[in-house]
Amino acid sequence: MDIRALVAAGLALSAALAPAVATAETSAGQTPARVTAIGASAGEARATAGAFVVAAHECARATARCDGTVSVPLNWSDPSSERIEVAFAWLPATGRATGRATGTVVANPGGPLPALPALPRVREALGPVLEQHNLLVVDPRGLGKSSPLRCPGLKLTEPDTIAACAARLGPRIGFYTADQAAHDLDAVRRALGAGPVTFYGNSYGTVYAQAYAARHPEGLAAAFLDSTTITSPGGYALWPMRSRPDLMGFVCERSRACRALPGGPGRTYARLVARLREHPDPEVPLLALRSVERMTEPVFGREANAAATAYLAGDPEPLRRLARVLKGAPAQPVEGPEWAGYLAYRCGDGAFPYDRDASPGERLAQLGRYHERERPLAPYTPADLGLDVRSGLEFCVNWPTPRHSPVLPPRAALPAMPVLVAGGDFDTQTPAEVARAMRAFPRATFVRVPFGTHSLAWGAGEAGECVRTMLRSFVTDHRVPRERCGAENYRAAGAFPRSLDEVEPVPAADLDAGPGAGPDAGPGAGPDVGLDVGRRRVLAAVYATAADAVARRNPYNLVHARLTTQPGLRGGQVAFGNGTIDLDRAAFVPGVAVSGRITLAPDGRATASLGVTEAGVPGGAAHRIELEWEAFTARERPALSGSFDGTRFEARERR
Known part of the structure; x- marks a missing residue:
């Protein structure tokens, strides 16, 4: 950035x-x-x-x-x-x-x-x-x-x-x-x-x-x-020359998992900026953090709150991953003779926190007082973003508007x-x-x-x-149409697990036996369908890994849409193709390595055929998991169907 x-x-x-x-x-x-x-x-x-x-x-x-x-x-x-x-x-x-x-x-x-x-x-x-x-x-x-x-x-x-x-x-x-x-x-x-x-x-x-x-x-x-x-x-x-941390609260409020995070988005975000100001992290420059804050990228909206919380708790990788993707992102060129016309309109038509009739020096003084008084960039200071009020925060300071x-x-x-x-x-x-x-x-x-x-x-x-x-x-x-539009197709994430033990298992009450599971399996059968708490925990970890990769292909992404590969959060690699996502020992949860292919249909249906190994288990416990779900929905977790080592299951959605 x-x-x-x-x-x-x-x-x-x-x-x-x-x-x-x-x-x-x-x-x-x-x-x-x-x-x-x-x-x-x-x-x-x-x-x-x-x-x-x-x-x-x-x-x-x-x-x-x-x-x-x-x-x-x-x-x-x-x-x-x-x-x-x-x-x-x-x-x-x-x-x-x-x-x-x-x-x-x-x-x-x-x-x-x-x-x-x-x-x-x-x-x-x-x-x-x-x-x-x-x-x-x-x-x-x-x-x-x-x-x-x-x-x-x-x-x-x-x-x-x-x-x-x-x-x-x-x-x-x-x-x-x-x-x-x-x-x-x-x-x-x-x-x-x-x-x-x-x-x-x-x-x-x-x-x-x-x-x-x-x-x-x-x-x-x-x-x-x-x-x-x-x-x-x-x-x-x-x-508007302002920061918008309120958007993080807006997104978080709609997610049960995000609301469960400690501290609240506003306080957490202010603490994070203060931490990075005091202890700069070259992987997370404050200018990049401000881009993550804007919520215009679904991946940022989905993960920013949880990543900020994780960073303050000593787990920097989720936030670094968000900031890292901004490096090398193309920016609009802002030089060339033709930008004179842009300046004429922006400065001639614009309202700024200084008098139009003032001299450049007077404008700068007014601009400085405005930032001291109103702090529109809070929790940032201009210096956090590499800006010096003495040199001006707005290039129209030097464009006359008589x-x-x-x-x-x-x-x-x-x-x-x-x-x-x-x-x-x-x-x-x-x-x-x-x-x-x-x-x-x-x-x-x-x-x-x-x-x-x-x-x-x-x-x-x-x-x-x-x-x-x-x-x-x-x-x-010239009539107002009845249809209403919306781009809300995700829910903000909660904590990033640092071990398999921190993963909440798919609740037994959410599970039904899938087709062909046998006459004794019924709604809410839970462990009776062959998925004990350990397997339900692995299932939740594997789905979280798949959902994390699929989030990078949200149709409203701009920055992440350019990715062809990205390391897994805790290891391994993810490769993005045309309608496919290939995982090579990708780990979203430490120790749970997932390999295989996810296929995304044009209608947003995702199907995955995945092999899983668990570290720390003698010989590495190996499982075969098939998953199908509707991606890009405003649900805490969509309905899942598939099989775990051949055992069919269906998991009801969690709103």
Whole structure:
């Protein structure tokens, strides 16, 4: 884990370097802007935008994908200002030959990054909707193909390059913001002759959607907002710079095994951070621990609480295993000339714990006082994460924002159109925060996706498909669908056993005789089916080993999904194939070595054929165990069926 991952999460190093005055320029060498009407009101800008004459574009007559540009003012409050080009892709409805399109979808995938490269993903999310709906995707000004802002040598992890970039581009950067992009979008819509559109915004795309709704309500029919970025009371986009240990408590509360752990998640986690601060462990840097805390990875959610408890009890390996998998994980590159456009939006649209009109030095002082007072990173300190408040915790410290450009103007009356908002438990903003903020739309409906993360309609597994179905249904008729989606498919683990004696046997009361077990075996037969307490303990250990390996193939994993091999927790090796998991003397419980193959069906059914040996037993007790269960369910333990050395059994689920 390096600083690039932290930048992607909204925490980056900055420096107190005041930008110098320089001549405005872009890579395309456009004429420097005439920066006028900086204080123009949103109402004035909207009136000017409505009066701006937009010529019909030839793409309006297209029957297949048509890419084009529209010329717009840099400053929409001054129609005589410099012209810039805004690029778009127009995809007429594929079924248009059989009749007119029933509507148009405008989509923005977020970032703030170029939108056009994400067009295939947008089309996949909308699917069959595009048979009857046109699709419009616009690269926001300053990004991608829309008069991009560029600064050679720009690195978001080097504050001096940010200040130099702002100086290079000059005051015109104040117009590369969502309020101006909203007018651009409407200009493209009018040039194509499209009627009121349905806006599909994902992540930062929801910022553009809100800005457009506030300024061009006549152009909107409805909006679907996925993973919403909310605004501050002043109308600027919020970039939460905070730790979320509360999520560990949220996950733990739903698990009986986790609730049985001593201390409680909050206190345990604070103790762990303090321990690692006092006694650094190179295998568990605090920056990596913060990634484990986020719960966006099912393996982290399943094991973080138990691993933290184990570490404090002198068993570091479970936590080290979680941290180790983060090493070498790819991080989004955060350097290159094109990141200037990202900075313009993030800094121009954003609300931060300092005054927009303050100098970089004043901003740093305000930022430092905020962290001392509020401690948003608790139980971490900035120093724990390699951040120095004196150098800045936020790279926008060095990006000037002289123009008043809120995403939502104060007291803006948002249109009473249908708005469906989907948000997950593990997203940047909490479901409660998003639901409260979206009340600004008179007809907004918020739908919580339990255990959902970010970019829900792009997700894998049943949850992703469910949200895509919801999106398509809403776009089609602007009604809130009845179906509800969820990604909760695991329960947090309890203690990691350090010996076979610490493993709780499968309770006799849970056991039934399996098919062919004989006429005398019945429900609750327990030892009578041939499984005494010792065998039931081994059975529980073997299932725990198999479940631990299968958890690495949870369909919602991102980091663990890249694994091809991983050592067993207590020894041996696990290899991951296409629908198979091979265990080579893999040990989850010390002394219980498991070998064999687990097969995962597309529907989540797992079958395992395993050989087991026990250390410490003369000759090593050998067993043959067949297992079948439904993986990825929110159960303490799913129902199991199979055989133990040929004896058939069925074990009822434990909720």
